[in-house]
Amino acid sequence: MKNVPEPQSAVPVEAPVTRIEPIDFSTRSVPVRNQFEAWRSLMSPVIDLDLAGDRDGGFDAEQRVWDVGGFALTRARLPADGQTRVWQHVRKNPLDHWCFVLVNDGTGPSLPGSPAEPRQLFFRSLGRPFDGAAKDTSVLTLYAPRELFGGNLGGIDHAIDTVADRGIGALLADYFLSLEKRLPDVAVEDLPNVVEATRAMIAACVRPSLDRIEIAQDAIVATLMERARVIVGQNLRSVTFGPDKLGQALGVSRSRLYRMFEPFGGVARYVHRQRLLAAHAALSDPANKTPIIQIAEGLGFSDASGFSRAFKQEFGHSPSEARLAAAVGAPIASAIRRMSGVGDVSTDFGELLRRLRA
Template sequence: MNGRPNHPGLMSKTDEGGSATAKPRLERRRWERKENSDGDAVAMRGPPVLKPLEFSTRDMPNEQQFGAWQSYMEAVAEYRLPDGKAPADGFPAEHVAWNLGGALIVQLRVAAHSYWRSTAKLRASPIDHWRMAILRSGRSWTEVDGHVAQNEPGKVEFRTLGHPSRGRMTDAEAVLIYLPRDLFGDSATVLDDANNVVLSDNLSRLLIDYVSSLEASLPSLVAEDLPGIVGMLRDMVITSLSSVEHKHTAEHHGVGLMERARRYIRQNLDSPDLTPESLCQELATSRTRLYQLFESSGGVLHYIRRKRLLASHAALCDPANQKLISEIAEATGFDSPANFSRAFKLEFGYSPREAREHAAAEHAAYLGTNTSEDTKNFSDWLAALGR
């Protein structure tokens, strides 16, 4: 609208003309323009963009349900039925995932089970995303480094997938949010200090309310909404966890530098120029300080090599990756296939070829439990998150 229909001069001229049809004609033009204007505004927002990735065991034979769940969620953890339960008893589960680009939101209903993310699992799936869990019903108990955190409705649990853990859950309904570590920048150290904590303060309750309202909006979100939503989740998580008392206050000095070093290494694993010297230059620090930072990890060179081996292991286990083993070795920073194979077997106890063959067999077994040609794997979304 240009505002002319409300101009006093125009209205008085129409009155003076005495035309019985002048006002209706003017009103019709005004409302037509308003409708078009509103229509343009809606069109500019674009159509809804989120399509959920849905998985359910409920239509499967009882004896296949738990195996299908294990396969579908293999990138997250390993799973076991409660004592006294057998696969023939069935395992009803529903897993609906929404991909916001910088975050994954999962609406979950699942039967009781135990879970653990072992060192071996970290090798096969070296993702280090943060997971936030809000229970709507049920309870869970998770142990990390000897500390057990109990989650229940009205609370929020935070845990990293980059560290071994184990636990159990009753029949439950929950909302899970996966957030990539790089989303938090230097603030990732705030989360490190709060790994495996359960909060129930006012800030966490605000976070629960925000997630609940976000759930209702998921089917109608448009592309321009997503960055702001992810940013809001990040900021609310940081704010909620900033109040958690640091577990290692004396060691907290320098963790920002360590986080920058880790991030630089992750982003440059494929570069032959990734060396202690290049790290010192990037971080503007001395070799002595750098070695002090990585002393608990066996040294900076050991840390870099292990990250490269974990990345190569994940690539070999990816059924969509058809690169030759020698190409994967080069892509993860190794100067020769022989050196790569030797280091790989020393780290994992089996060869790169054996790792690929084992992963291929597991993938074939997973496909055998799913007849749909367009079956997708939640593991793919996790692997791509934050890239």
């Protein structure tokens, strides 16, 4: 009897790992006299930017954007020419996001003749007025939608906006730097874990600042806003839900309700945007096979064409394009149009930030 060789066990083949890709922008491809306007256009979804000096003398700058899904991380390299840049948060239809800004982290050149500045970490609500000025040459910024933290950081709008670079505050700055370094090796499937770890780290480190809030009225307003967000989230599928019902549920007057939501463009605008975000989340879920029109109707949009127009105006792409990106398994950043024109890059950055959702 012949010896029959034993079957060889199959060697498992590892599935290819898809990694996130950054969006890069540089003014170097733009004529020198137009470089500042190119940068200004790039940042226009977030801030109104200007220079205290000459705009035509060149503005050699670059930015790398990492779309992590629940938040965005950006690194900006700016000219070390000593010119002061001035800005203010966008006043019309502002993003309901927080931004955490790390400057003087040792990754950029020092200004000629100037002593090294201490590392600083700030956080600000993009939905609230703010005017700033700086000469920083390297800035690391994390943009996160307010919903990422639920009610854990309800008083952040009224808290001290600087995280001390010592103790647990220094850990947060170190974490942001480590995150930037490690993101190129992170697989797309691991992004939810990165988002959760970052959410927990920020909440732990910012909390000491929130505990110093002493003005009772501010705490009351912050509590009301968090209640309002929960109520809106619970009623996104109600076609009759609006400012009147929200005011009744909160037990506040119509005028007070409108003052609360004034930074977000009003109550109706806020509810409308939350419905669009919910629709985008549903269409971005490859397991969700519900027809687009049913998703729209379920979120209070009775007119298909009106829904499509509002969706594209908010996110820069159509509902069907959002579903297609999910169906082919494209990373979030890869679904953004990669065009070389300045206006297109600015639009991509704005779309990314508007699409962020916990």
